[in-house]
Amino acid sequence: MATAESPWVVFTEADYGSGCFRLPKRTSVVTVGFLTAVYGLLQIVGLYTRRTKIVVGGFSNFTTMAGAVLGAITILFGLVGMNGAHEKDSGQIRIFAQFLLFALLVCFGLAVMDYVVLSGCEDTGMDLTKGERNPTMDILSRTGMCMEFRTGFLVFAVIHFLLTLFFYFEVKSLVDVMTSGLGHKIRWWVNTPAYDSVS
Helix, strand or coil, X not given: CECCCCCCXXXXXXXXXXXXXXXXXXXXXXXXHHHHHHHHHHHHHCCCCCCCCCCCCCCCHHHHHHHHHHHHHHHHHHHHHXXXXXXXXXXXXXXXXXXXXXXXXXXXXXXXXXHHHHHCXXXXXXXXXXXXXXXXXXXHHHHCCHHHHHHHHHHHHHHHHHHHHHHHHHHHHHHHHHHHCCHHHCCCCCCCHHHHHHC
């Protein structure tokens, strides 16, 4: 359909290309924004689920709080990404892409700190003389599943990083398309008086 600024210029969703799952690229970025916001919500839930850890960040008091703060920010930027894709605002989409890269680096740091804590899982036990009590580590130590949990944590962390990196490139590709110009795809002859009279 024609834009208000230039009534003779017509773009379609196909001009932006297709994204993951062969969805239109803008729809794909909206989906990425939604999944990012949901992940941020799960990070906040980690504050109240001491017995179960769903996301990266949460095996020490510091990483739990840092993960929750990151989760709140993640929800905000996820919504920014969704709105930017819906409104065709390349500025908002670029901000969302930059945030995904920032979140990837922060989550990497949290994962390293969590893995250091998990490395001492067998020695945690219920010894309250070692400092502040960590209910999550106490439970893991008592169940004797430290090794299995460390392995599962590493697998999940790798999947998380690869998925976030994929999301970043998916969003960035839409920014590149929107800012590079689609002049070669302009159909000047559609919706023009000359075209209408011929047709």
